[in-house]
Amino acid sequence: MDDRTRTEIExxxxxxxxxxxxxxxxxxxxxxxxxxxxxxxxxxxxWYRGGxxxxxxxxxxGRGARDLLRHAL
Numbered sequence: 731m732d733d734r735t736r737t738e739i740e741x742x743x744x745x746x747x748x749x750x751x752x753x754x755x756x757x758x759x760x761x762x763x764x765x766x767x768x769x770x771x772x773x774x775x776x777w778y779r780g781g782x783x784x785x786x787x788x789x790x791x792g793r794g795a796r797d798l799l800r801h802a803l
Contacts, residue, residue, distance in 0.1 A: 748774070 731739075751758070751771060760770040 751763075751774075760772060764770040764773075
């Protein structure tokens, strides 16, 4: 699998996970998610912000967390 295809698949999986946590299971509390899965919405927002390089700079400082968590908390 080439890098572009892998990146597209990973991005689609991330968007699906995000939609599931934000829209379909907004009732799940961060502490419950942390206890069961070992990460929470805050972790996801940090990973999103830390995505690195040009994409992070283009998104603007702090915007990633707002975009990810806009419905979570």
